[in-house]
Amino acid sequence: MTTFVALDTVDVRFPTSRTLDGSDAMNPDPDYSAAYATLRTDASDGLSGHGFVFTIGRGNDVQVAAIEALAPYVVGLDAEEVLDDLGGFWKRLVHDSQLRWLGPEKGVMHMAVGAVINALWDLKAKRAGQPLWRVLASLAPHEIVDLVDFRYLTDALTPDEALEILEKAVPGRAQREAELVRDGYPAYTTTPGWLGYDDAKLERLCREAVEAGFGQIKLKVGADRDEDVRRLALARSVVGPDVAIAVDANQRWEVAEAVSWMEALRPFDVAWIEEPTSPDDILGHAAIARGVSPIPVATGEHVANRVLFKQFLQADALQVMQIDASRVAGVNENVANLLLAAKFGVPVCPHAGGVGLCETVQHLSMFDYVAVSGTRESRVIEYVDHLHEHFVTPVDVRSGVYHAPTAAGSGAEMLADSLATYRYHRDA
């Protein structure tokens, strides 16, 4: 019998605000951080499970405290039993009546659950000697259904409907897996678009993005309308008509403001408008979607759980779903989100960047392609070229595509040296 013996945490912070990497209209000076968790067992295999919550600096200590509060829920348990029923364990953690009060199912405590769940998946994949995407894509449809908590979803998606979606995808799995390994999964880059960059840097990075083979870039907007028009015109002139440009307002607008602001940006053939307003405002997004049509509305990196995603889909409030590996309660809840998107026929284009979000979320899109939606059509995974050097198995993005990871695990494990170097001390 293998037992979980420790859930260790580290408060990791990178001083990214010094270079304005990651600066946008809502987040002028982020210090990309991770509340990092390592789950250890007493097995002699030396394997550990790694997970984290991405934050942007202050408050990362609170996120760490929330993960630590979950240690009593996992330490001492039989590892085989937990890893064999991650759907059941997810429900036990998320629906613990006392912890649940702190959300419910949102914010610091929910994301902490996500870090623990993701660490369990990392360990499960390592024990299987497979990358996470392949572990997920090898499960039988009914096993995938068992991962999902359908509580609060059944008016939009029932277990039977989920099973039907998954079974439909079974015949093509092997062929799509081969295509994925051969061709990778399309990426887009946000590297050129941060608000804090000057024109010369914007221009240079746009050119480099095209040269690197990306078919889509993304620009931050929302601080100054005239500046947005100017920067978007500049970017369009550099990348030409054939590279897609998405824009991202990072929640800066009121509903009416979003519609009128987007009128000014409409001439530049915008691929989507991302986070036009509050990520809680489903009805607001629905109104914006009607107002800016046919430009698709994208959101998700701050959408707290599957219940909110369900409604975004029911209300036709998003046309691009941007799941995030560390915002919701881990892999299981993102499997629910992928199934919801498949049910409604909406493409999933994950949010990534930050710390380790590219490394982890790529597995979910690849699983989706092989075993859920069965398509890469209109789908791209965000890519930002920050901080990958701190990971044991960094992403392999070349020629504008994510190449499918082959290493065992979820991609979440950071280098011990990086953890030691960037461990945050309050008085540092």
Place this chain on the structure above:
Amino acid sequence: MTTFVALDTVDVRFPTSRTLDGSDAMNPDPDYSAAYATLRTDASDGLSGHGFVFTIGRGNDVQVAAIEALAPYVVGLDAEEVLDDLGGFWKRLVHDSQLRWLGPEKGVMHMAVGAVINALWDLKAKRAGQPLWRVLASLAPHEIVDLVDFRYLTDALTPDEALEILEKAVPGRAQREAELVRDGYPAYTTTPGWLGYDDAKLERLCREAVEAGFGQIKLKVGADRDEDVRRLALARSVVGPDVAIAVDANQRWEVAEAVSWMEALRPFDVAWIEEPTSPDDILGHAAIARGVSPIPVATGEHVANRVLFKQFLQADALQVMQIDASRVAGVNENVANLLLAAKFGVPVCPHAGGVGLCETVQHLSMFDYVAVSGTRESRVIEYVDHLHEHFVTPVDVRSGVYHAPTAAGSGAEMLADSLATYRYHRDA
């Protein structure tokens, strides 16, 4: 000049699970707790500001850590400057770009902001020598508007509309204040209705509620349909036809289940169905409201912020709004919620009970009556007779009404003895 010199915290937990006080279909064994904050200044007046987040046990330490993370945002500041512009200070705290990532505007970090904001209001009222409700109801309409952050609200409520609502209420303020002081504000009691109580206790408590003058009681439902029918029939037979009975499912149901379950309870003249499903499911509540009409749907104690409340109102998804003193970011956000309710003509019947929720939320309803909606029609404040003895100025509920507090402050201050006795130690 007066300066904030400390934000002290205490992890307070009462072992209420031993008696099943507070037990419901979702929360079988709560330990009513408070992440408690005391804001101190260097003034010689000896006054301090008190605020808290109510939780139900495990995780209260995480909530305390979140409040502690806010100390650098307030300690060292000029108290007069902050207290004179609480609307501005609210925005600075809530929209701090790095902390905001942890919500945004929801869960542990948002509630921590609420505790600090509420502590500031407690101090402001004590310095004024007035109960909080009177401090708020004495502000000019434009000063009340300045307390509110209209970000993400303007598609439903603009500052001008809020001003108009408030100005309309000015002429009747003095008369309503006199009526409030004379007659109090109607209360209803949840004391009889906890799921963990046996029939004899339920019957006795129902009888006592009627004898005590309450015009409404509330029963917990949602664990077992036949049991609910039986208990509701029993309660109805005890209280007679003239006492209202609300029921509360504490989020236990799916959308379709809520509608069918309520069909079984319909014969008992239900005053409202509370929390039928996920507090994030606006569209689900709207469907339930259509399905159970004319029974009103009530929710709010777990509604994370004003953006969600806005949508509940826009979608006619609730007919009774249940604000909570410690769920959102404090007094300022609840002023926004009251204004939204007034705009949509929906009654506010606050959630209370827990630890100190009655003591604090009564001020908001009384302010609403005097200066916002101008009516007590169809409005009641929840009352539960737990734990009031731990507060410096406990509520005065007699003959089924909350008598208006006269003591200076917000009601949040706990007795030093109680803080010391129920301070939680991890190894206790």
